Amino acid sequence: MTGLVKAELRKFFSTRLWWIMLLVVLAWTGLGLSLSIALAGMEGQPARDTVEFQQMAWIYGGGTSSFTMILGIVMMTSEYRHRTFNSTFLVTPVRGRVIVAKLVTGLLVGLLFGAAVMTLTAAAVIPATLTAGGEFSPFANEIPRMTAGVVAAITLYVLLGIGLGALIRNQVGAIMTGIVWTFLLETIVVSVPGLQEFGKWTPGGVTTALYDTGADFGFGAAEVLPMGTAVALLTGYALLFSLIASFTTVRRDLV
Amino acid sequence: MTTAIEITDLRKSFGGVPAVDGVSLTVQAGTITGYLGPNGAGKTTTLRCLLGLVAPDSGTCLVNGRRYADLPKPITEVGAVLEATGFHPSRSARDHLAIMCAAAGLPRARVDEALGEVGLAHAANKRVGGFSLGMRQRLALAGALLGRPKILILDEPANGLDPAGIEWLRGFLRHWAHELGAAVLVSSHVLAEVEQTVDNAIIIAGGRLVRHGSIADLTRGEQQIRIRALGDFRPVLEGAGARVTEGPDGVLRVKGMSIDEVGRLALNSRVVLTEISEERYDLHRVFLDLTDARTEGAHS
């Protein structure tokens, strides 16, 4: 399995995908952080020396999980799109092993992306806080929990993407499904009265639970699942998709 | 001799239409077998079943006595060249092979060795997206050689190669089979590409075996003369003791007479011949007939 993971890592780092996606994820985070720093202290926005500002800005990178889901989808579906499944499954005919190796690789890649996002976040938020005369401690104000939550969201969405990609195989189809699932479902549940109480179970709701601090940003504190439940739920989705795929789509004839 | 490849009564349909319809074949170590047939004959489907990429409806496919998926380290026993499209365009040739090596637990040194063996060392770091079809075929071949297998399975490997490339491939396959003792199964829809290279030929059409045997036996087939004549030449030929068959297009095929005898007979009986040629190879005719039948089928 070590060899297979090495092979998957090499697949990942030998095309342009990884650095393009890393740039996208960092740009998204950087843009959001710049805005929240620029707008801090204005009408209705917490000032830079407040704990609220720190907490709001610290989880901003969690929003990049939609991109890392696409990353996972592409990691899986490019085997079909470019027909590299030929050499992949000739070397490793037991196809489930390839899926497991991809999930392990997705975990490593997700942690790497999460670390990059949190490094950028720290590099923006800490100076912004300190220069405004605020105080920053890496172990206070739920910073460790939020850090873990953002990294978990980014990582688990890579796995979710891999599972979705294995299930759907068609790259465009899988990306569309992922987007509809994470965005549209969200919007519907939030906007239809009567469904709103299920909001905490939607992908977005679960993701929020990963790094929610119970802080109230003016909309009322969201009702969320416990963090452990959220991690288990997202991991469960990713593994369930991968498992179903391993017994269905992945087994199909490769013609 | 060891039976390297053994297919028994293989059947595979797509959407109820048979692609391979009861094919059995064996390939021995140290020999090259041509798997020949027109486009759509079922060659690729057979080879993909053999390699575990397509699940047969029935029948068995064994390499070294086992199913491909049951081989502990498949690419050290079987090397396969499937199609020249299975590469990520933005990945380099070296990375493509290094990935295979890592997954198979082979030493990294094999990557550059294999690139050298197929004449691609100069393009090792180039993206495959910029490769010509011929270069992709060579890269596919390098992938097949990584594990130094004793069985090579190649699906139309000459596609996209220039004449020099095809000549190189021939020498290459001969070397692997006849000097290194590998069993080679190579498919083609162009008989001329492989007939000088293969020891045995298997001809398939419409998913069924049409003919098989050593190339010597298949090409020895009784010599016949193909002619077109103005006027009715057939009774004259038959009167002289020849056996004649007439094609729908007016072509006469004459057996039991040499080309000189046919020519002299035409002169003596004052018949104008518009065409006369020796059909040396039974194999060629079988192959052409198959291709013709397919084209006619497509027109009707």
Ligand SMILES: Nc1ncnc2c1ncn2[C@@H]1O[C@H](COP(=O)(O)OP(=O)(O)O)[C@@H](O)[C@H]1O
């Ligand atoms: N995925 C598929 N779906 C439907 N029909 C297929 C598929 N693959 C092959 N076929 C059909 O099976 C037959 C054999 O195809 P193939 O094995 O590719 O032949 P060859 O390699 O000899 O050209 C053809 O009629 C082809 O159209």
Ligand SMILES: [Mg+2]
């Ligand atoms: Mg084919």
